[in-house]
Amino acid sequence: MLFKDQVDFVRQHIKKNKLRVFMTVLAATMGCAFLIVLASIGFGIQDTMRKEILEDQAITEVEVYTNGGEELDISEIGAVEHVNAIVQRTSMDAMAVSQIENRSLEGNMLLTNFAEEEKSNLKLSEGRMPKKDNEIVVGYQFAENLLTDAERKEMEQSTEEDAKPIGGYKESLIGKKVSMSLQSYESEDAFSETWDFTIVGVTEKPAKDWFVDTNMLLDESWKGKFQEVYEANVEGENTDLFYSSTKIYTSSLEHVKSVTEELKEMGYSVYSVSEQLEQLDVFFMAFKIGLIFVGTIAVLISSIGIFNTMTMAVTERTREIGVMKAIGASPKLIQRLFLMESAWIGIIGTVLAVIISYAVSFLANCILPMVVGAALDEDEFQDLSITFSLIPWQLVVIASVISIGVAMISGWRPARKATKIDVIQALRQEL
């Protein structure tokens, strides 16, 4: 029998029992949709957590520490294969007081190597990377925190906890001269020495909404001069005046593991986001398998409907099957026709389930943040990018295989029963 004729044959039988087949398809759809939506919660939460982690740190970034507080051997680390950039940012135990026109800001300054920063792909919201010693990059919120004395006073009087800066510098900072002086945390006045810098770049907006970046990034060559000035103004020993954090950037994601392992062998303490992601993935793999297992139970329950429908179909068509066998239909063909019918129920049910699941997932991601936000009375909750449900193609494939597979398995026994029908008994059946 040609495949087209087999399909026609199945279609004709389905048409004859539209309501019964519709109800069975509905059950299969509900089972499969439940499986997909349930598992999509696991995928959604995992995605949210991954994003949360990756917002803090670039995926190719590896933080390195020495165990005893001694200096890192940069040349040794640089020799490790696949290390793309080594960014060592040095903070000073002093405030950097910046002044532009009549506005000032008491912030933090970081000394760094701009060539390495560029290699690590430091992103700027505007401007360019410094090329001269007196050129600097400032943080994204640097401008809005440059306040006049009046604005500062007004802000200090504000009772609101999360008061946003009142005023701030509204124009672009690119090309602006900033004069900077140092101030000890213990004293109320800045040191008399000042330096003039030109702002050539502004960093990108921090991924975290709550993070305020008012840092100044300066070339590391200034370290000696700042130390001299600090020591001239502050009496006593200044052993811990500078402290550094070192981040290594690998050339690509797949090299993070090898670089991390090599650094560990060298005796360094290492932290990379990929390690954290690996642990997260292992946990969520188990979580998702659990959800898929629970969802599969729903599919199995719906398969009882398919089994019943197919058993009824075989019983009702006993005489027809007998005639088919009498005129020359092979048992294999009879079995295939019934398996195709149960597979058809599974396929239609799965297709509908996938469409419904995507709709449910979309609605859940739209509505749930609003509902939860309203319930908790937190407006900000609605703005957070939380993925409650995510349906990747892999989940669609897994659910389809389970759903269609279960449908075919539940149709297998009735199909076998059809092949065992005795021709003589079937032909004796009353019309």
Add this chain to the structure above:
Amino acid sequence: MIQVQNVNHTFSIGKKGKEKKVPVLKGLNFEVEKGEIVAIVGKSGSGKSTLLHTIAGFMSPEQGSITVNGQETAYLNETERAKFRLNNFGFIFQNFQLMPGLTAFENVELPLKLKGVSSKKRKASVNQLLMKVGLAEVADHYPNELSGGQQQRVSIARALITNPPILFADEPTGSLDSETEQDILLLIQDLNQSLGVTFVMITHDEEVASIAHRKFRMHDGELVKGDAGYVI
């Protein structure tokens, strides 16, 4: 064309463990020649239907040999028997055994579909045959829209559509009135003469058996000796 040699068969009757063996075919031997109409007559329970089912391959005899066109058919497996039936046999049943969900055209077309014949070739063959059996007008009617005689004609057309060399007819006029019975018998004779098809008929009706070239009478699972058609 058909050789039946020493065929024996028994049925087990009763509850499991307390079964009783009832012999239904007892050492049958006969042959059917090509182009013949052979009638197997006998009362109910004489074993004539069991004999037809055995020759047609719906069941295997316990003993003996059945050869059709030189092929031993008694002990083929189910798939092989199905294929053999499709290529060599046509069936006409007492209650027509048409598919209720298919039109007359589709019922006749069914064996060709099983053989994997293309839709275009099927259409031509079915239309030609429906014309021959006088059903061209009702090709798109469903079985419940046809008279008994028309349904039996559809059944005959379905049996003939694959051009089988042998047609089995089990009480072919059993469900028809006497006028329609005559029509069907004439059609069988016509097909036998024009197409050279071999007919093996089961009937209890002597009038139906009268169109046969030879008659085999069965009684209690045996062929009655002394009958005109009895051959060893």
